[in-house]
Amino acid sequence: MKPADLTEQYARFPEISRAEIQKLVNWIQSQPHMHNLSEEEALHFFHACKNSMEVAKQVLDTNLTVRTHCDEFFANLDCERPELQRAMRTVSICPIPQTTPEGYRVIFAKLADTNPSSYNFVDCMKLYCMIFDMWMYEDGIRPGHVIVMDLKGVSLGHVTRVGIFQMKKFLFYLQEAAALRLIGFHFINIVPFMDKILALMTPFMKKELMNILYVHNNLEDFFKYVPQSILPKDYGGQNQEFGEISETFYKKLKDNRMEMMEFEKRHQVDEKLRPGKPKSASDLFGIQGNFKKLDID
Structure with missing residues (x-):
């Protein structure tokens, strides 16, 4: 994996001072419970937090803490593992090469195998997070990102x-810890039981x-937000077909299997070395036993 060119990113966002990013890098290096992160990674958090140093520090710490305590989505990132191989056959995840007129990047996800018995939500979300991490690392900061389901x-x-x-964990990560400016979260080709899907999500949405x-x-209606022309051929666009991009x-x-596994190790915290009180999964997400299963029959 090759990180996005820093010079180009700073030129694209002249309001961001490289000296400020270096301050953030120095702060990361001074934290005993964190691994050292690159300038490129620090830039992602600073930009995602609208150039606020203090918010960037908080979100970065939350990001690494979530990755440490949320094994379901952020551990065992070996793409040769059977569960990730199955996830690749079950869902197609497609970051669009072109941007919207506003400069937003767009990422799609949909089923490749529609058999419910093939679908494992946790494994598919882990794959989604891996693709997103790799994509953003190589693409750099953008004015915003759009998620399409x-x-x-x-x-x-x-x-x-x-x-x-x-679901609570994933939405917590998306809202509190992800290093991106989320501009839109779109559902297309909706189903008659859309209310059931929203019932799973809305209790945890700010x-x-x-x-x-x-x-x-x-x-x-969707094309008003994401122009049809930049979409895959499957949607009447001018890009490659969805499956080919995926x-x-x-x-x-x-191809970057070993680098992704190393990425996993670097993006964790050592709670034994955290200044003050160590954090646990229950500090972040609450107690799992408190949740009742939703009635979706």
């Missing part, structure tokens, strides 16, 4: 395989995320 082929059988506590959540009854990223993930 295509529900074509989704059945109630898939929904019953989503754990409510795992107002800020609710405000950028879009459920589209038709693609024409396979390109899966191949890159496999």
Whole structure:
């Protein structure tokens, strides 16, 4: 994996001072419970937090803490593991090569195998996070990112395989710890039981995320946010087909297998060395036993 060119990123965002990023890098290096992160990675957090140093420090610490205590999504990142191989066959994850007119990057996810018995929510979300990490590391900072979930082929059988506590963890990470400026969260090709899907999500969504959540009854409405021209051929766009783009990223993930496993080690904290009180999974996510299963029958 090759990180995005720093000179180009600073030129694209002249309001960001490289001296400020160096201060953040120095702060990271002074934290006994953290591994050293690169200038490129520090830049992601600073930009995601709208150039606020103190917020960037807080979000970065939360990010690494979540990665340490959320084994489901951020541990065992060997793409040769059977569960990740199965996830690659089950879902297609497709970062779009072109940006929107505003400069936003777009990432799609949809089912490749519509058999509910093939679907494991945790493994698919782990794969999603791996692709996102690799993509952003190589792409650099952008004005914003757009997440698109295509529900074509989704059945109630898939929904019953989503754990409510795992959904809480993923949405906590997305809202509190991810180093990105999320501009839009879109659902397309929606299903009759969309209310059941939203019932899994909305208890854990803040107002800020609710405000950028879009459920589209038709693609024409969606194209107002993401131009059809930049989309894969499957959606009437001018890009490669969805599956081809997805396979390109899966191949890159496999080619960088060892680097992703090293990435996992560097993006964790050592709670024994944390100044003050160590943090645990329950500090972040609460107690799993407190959650009742949602009625989605």
